[in-house]
Amino acid sequence: MLELGISKDDQQILKDKVSIVMHSAATIDFNEPLKIAVNTNLRSIRELLNLAKDMKNLKSFVHISTAFANWFELDVKEEIYPTLYDPDDIIELANRLPDDTLDKMTPILLGKHINTYTFTKNLAENLIKREKNLPVIIIKPSMVGASFSEPHIGWIDSFAGVSRYIYFITLGLYRATVLPNKLNAIDFVPVDFTSNLTIAAPWKREIDKKSVSMVPNPYIYFSTTGSTNKFLWKDYFKLTSDLGRQFPPKNVFWYPKVRLHKTDIGYQIDVALTHLFPAYLMDLAAKLTGQKARAYKLQKQVKDGYKEGIFATKNTFIFQAKNFNNVLNSMSDADKKEFNFDPRTINWKQYMQDYYFGMRKFIVKEKDMKSPALMRRLTKLKYTNYFVKLSTGAAGLFLIWKSSGV
Template sequence: MNNSQPEFSASSVADFYTGRTIFVTGGTGFMGKVLLEKLVRSLPCIDTIYILLRPKKGLSVEERVKKLVSSLPFTLNNIDPSHLEKIKPIRGDITKNDFDMSEEDKNKLIEEVSIVFHLAAAIRMDLNLKDAIMANTKSTMQLYNFCMKIKKLISVVHLSTAYCNVEISEMEEKVYPLNLDPYKIIDMVEWMDPKSLAAVEQSLIHPHPNTYTFTKRLAEMIADDMGNKLPIVITRPSIVLPSVFEPAPGWVDSFYGPIGLMVAAGKGVLRTTLLDPDMSPQIIPVDIAINGLIISGYRRATYPFTKTPVYNVTQGDRYQVTWGEVFDYYRNLVSEYPFKKMLWYPAGQPTKNYYLNQIYMLLFQFIPAYIVDFLLILFMQKPFLVMIQNRIYTASNLLQYFTIKKWKFSNGKALEMVNQLSEADKKVFYTDIDVDVKKYMYNTFFGVRKFCVKEDLSNMGYYKFQFKALYFLDVVTKILFLYGFIKFLIFIYQTMNF
């Protein structure tokens, strides 16, 4: 960025978006929903918002949009129904060639759209390489090739991730080169057979721990390359967690990543996890991340860039809290406000020792799971616990790379972008703010309970009684286990002496 260039134009963010037609991919995802809700609520003068959708579960794209805007989070803030009607579907599939869009829909986008938000991605970290490339990398290439046809295009917001350059411990706001050609990788995975592709996957994606970060990095390289022809801006949030303020404190809609582990630990299913208790997680509330995307779209169209701008939409050192403090705080909340349905007393403890974590997982998760499932089979009931533990094991393994390694993300350009906003815009599209971390964790805990677990606090007296009973059962079980272990040692000792 050339800092000698003039600052923002005099018009506000709201003025900039007035009368614009926007195209959004990934509008039904967690971040996509928050983006759509924020756009129609805080920027009501937008003309139209087209979202790419495919028919699903017997519902047409029109029916899906109607269902989307009549459910959370769109019902949290009494949005004017006429504003919700601005969200309109474009039938298509991000993984298909040319998105499988009709000629009529293509022409709509070409003639009307001026701003694109590309949020669509497959966020599963265990996808095979071909599926991840198709969903995250090829789709990006196809979208930006299509954007070349859009007549009024002034801004394209590319959603990346702060973890797309995993080998860089201190990541600046720039695109880092990789000794691979993303276009050739796309060609390769399309013609190579699955067996051969699986054989070279690990060596190909190195140093990335999974196909998600690898394919997002390739997508970022394409965005940077095509940024010479298109007004693209690359945005990189860190770990996106529930909202701090909007659309409601603690809003979240799925058990992804750390949220799933938090719930599993609170219900007594997760007894151990691999993380560094002394490390501070790089997190960002979803509403702050979305505000950063909206501002980035404005910035890209109103500021003269000589190359594709990159913004690390992160909170830097604002959240001075460690993983250990997070676990302790949530453990105390669970003790005060237990969940309705709990498997066992939540007494797990994180560790940064890989082998100790594996031993704990075997002793306190898998062995009890097999015992419980065996008893269920004996009583003609359907076993379930081993399946749950396998899922938790997979999720933990995928996340542990990010919970024991430390990164630092520079965000000076992102802060500069925000500082040049008007005071009114800073209030509506807040990003550079101080957050009360304990209050945020408190709201997150109850947000997860309300929006994901679907549990209220109406019968907390019974929940606490159940919690105490599980504590008593946990203590008795440990005593019996210790007694049995001592008896076993005595038996071994006597046998050896005999």
């Protein structure tokens, strides 16, 4: 929407009164159609920048981007990586071409980018970079998770991103993944850590203006955890599976356990034999008994969700933290406590439990975190799981024996 849909009178109030702009609006659907992603993640930034240029008292323009704006870089510097395109050209292209034509062109335009989200986020950073006269700060969080403490411990409002993994694992739906290296680390950050850094960053800029002759523009801060408090994927999968077994959710579907595969082929075979085929049989049985068939659809959702996140499990990203450490080290002990974003304060085992309980409390609206009835159901699923594994193994051996001609 041009000029952000703000009336001329209201725009003038903003120009006269606003001193700090914090922009965090975006579509976080990784595979949003390109036109929607461009208008939401890119065009809106251009409109806001145009408004900010006329703000008389502007001290900081803070934009929330993503640490994965250039996901193909593993050792990521505190800088804006170039794009192949002029952001204005992409905006014009997205709004001139018919939707079907643009959809066909999207894979070519994306290039190295895995989805429209990282593509438009990188373009937005380049759009901001060219505004040399604006006091710009870019906050780049990794995968954002439930809150550490504010507004409530474990608070979360959607199953986006890493939250989907946790919920599917504890339901027993996500039971296999590719992890080429067991030392690969996950990088995700509590949402309130990113919020607190977003508040502290403009303060740091003002401090630097008074004490440093040359203030960087833009300031870039990674809101990440891996550089100071590493959390391995293998531990993430184990902790999450353990939580699903200790505190089964209301709609637990299968016995929670994640098998780790070094290769894609091993994962694909596992999914076919232990996810999709049993789900097909369960749906067939459901239809024969007049029940709703949902197992195969759920497993397809899990498989599609896996495709979105596979780049993260296959790699360990190193995000530079010089600017991050500078703002943290400049704060008083009282400020560090009130505006906490220090990864070293996270106990991952406790945080994962708070995260899981938060999802069940704030999204699923469950009150009883450990139900005796659900524990009995989980025990049945455990033995059913053993039976299915034995049956699948026996069937596989039988087929090998038959094919050998013995």
